[in-house]
Amino acid sequence: MVWWNVLMPVIEVTDLVKNYGDVEAVRGVSFSVEAGEVFAVLGPNGAGKSTIVEILEGHRSKSSGAVSVLGHDPGLAERSYRERIGIVLQDPAVEGQLTVEEVINVYGSMYPRRRKTGDLIELVGLEEKTHARIKTLSGGQKRRLELALGIVGDPELIFLDEPTTGFDPSARRQAWSIIDNLTSLGKTVLLTTHYMDEAQHLADRVAVIADGRIVATGTPETLGGRDTARTVITFHLDLQTVEGFPVAEMARLDSGLVTVKSDNPTRDLHLITGWALDHDVELAGLKVARPSLEDVYLELTGGDNHV
Numbered sequence: 001m002v003w004w005n006v007l008m009p010v011i012e013v014t015d016l017v018k019n020y021g022d023v024e025a026v027r028g029v030s031f032s033v034e035a036g037e038v039f040a041v042l043g044p045n046g047a048g049k050s051t052i053v054e055i056l057e058g059h060r061s062k063s064s065g066a067v068s069v070l071g072h073d074p075g076l077a078e079r080s081y082r083e084r085i086g087i088v089l090q091d092p093a094v095e096g097q098l099t100v101e102e103v104i105n106v107y108g109s110m111y112p113r114r115r116k117t118g119d120l121i122e123l124v125g126l127e128e129k130t131h132a133r134i135k136t137l138s139g140g141q142k143r144r145l146e147l148a149l150g151i152v153g154d155p156e157l158i159f160l161d162e163p164t165t166g167f168d169p170s171a172r173r174q175a176w177s178i179i180d181n182l183t184s185l186g187k188t189v190l191l192t193t194h195y196m197d198e199a200q201h202l203a204d205r206v207a208v209i210a211d212g213r214i215v216a217t218g219t220p221e222t223l224g225g226r227d228t229a230r231t232v233i234t235f236h237l238d239l240q241t242v243e244g245f246p247v248a249e250m251a252r253l254d255s256g257l258v259t260v261k262s263d264n265p266t267r268d269l270h271l272i273t274g275w276a277l278d279h280d281v282e283l284a285g286l287k288v289a290r291p292s293l294e295d296v297y298l299e300l301t302g303g304d305n306h307v
């Protein structure tokens with residue numbers, strides 16, 4: 001019985017639908033997350049990310065479909081379930097008159113297995129603000145506190161809805177290392193983010209959501225066929241004609257930007273630079289690139305408005 005539980009996915013979502021009146025926020029979403037995985041949900045504003053996360057947390061009801069988290073139905077809001085999960089909300093309400101230490105103590109008192117307040121404050125780098133009232137914290141400091149509150153009960157599964165929005169670059173790195181620490185302890189993490197580098201750094205797998213539907217899932221390396229996508233070679237050329245250019249499949253814009261999509265970049269690059277040397281031309285701004293996670297994301301979500 002125990003082994004059967006261990007082998008079950010931590011999160012299993014099947015055909016999940018959520019309507020807010022006429023708004024179809026989530027339109028038949030299915031995915032599963034294994035124990036110890038970091039699963040990132042990416043998608044534009046209004047795609048349905050927070051709605052999905054809040055249904056999994058037990059904070060919202062679903063319209064239809066099946067949801068199982070740690071073997072529980074989150075909709076039942078059982079205490080035994082809440083004690084096993086940690087939540088960092090996108091927009092939580094925390095009593096502003098309390099100090100950092102007090103609020104962590106209040107939250108901690110709700111959990112049977114809690115982390116020490118001092119350890120948590122140190123973990124999120126708020127030592128200097130231990131006795132400061134919440135209302136006096138900066139935006140980024142509040143997010144750090146929220147991260148501390150999300151893990152105060154030493155949860156098995158942590159939901160992080162945009163955990164580093166508003167963080168300065170060093171605070172983001174710090175948050176990532178906190179999350180890395182959690183995963184090295186075997187915790188499972190479901191996070192939403194708008195930062196591609198965050199997904200790239202943290203996630204084992206990514207689901208891209210657009211308009212309430214999953215449009216792609218995969219590892220950050222393979223998402224949307226990124227690993228097999230063609231290499232793009234670009235450079236600027238001021239010449240009017242490109243006589244004898246050795247690679248047939250090239251596009252040239254009026255601006256002089258030349259783009260070559262290549263399945264064989266080593267050979268093509270050699271041909272192109274050889275041609276340039278023979279013709280005594282400089283390939284200004286020469287760049288060889290694979291599509292980034294952001295390129296793939298923009299293509300998948302229809303947000304790619306540039307040529």
Ligand SMILES: Nc1ncnc2c1ncn2[C@@H]1O[C@H](COP(=O)(O)OP(=O)(O)OP(=O)(O)O)[C@@H](O)[C@H]1O
Nearest residue numbers: 020023025043044045046047048049050051052090
């Ligand atoms: N309580 C609500 N009542 C009515 N519509 C809602 C409610 N909450 C969310 N919506 C709508 O559902 C859709 C999905 O919202 P959701 O908050 O899940 O998006 P999101 O992907 O988290 O976006 P963001 O990146 O901006 O946080 C949006 O169109 C939103 O306006």
Ligand SMILES: [Mg+2]
Nearest residue numbers: 049050051090
């Ligand atoms: Mg959201």
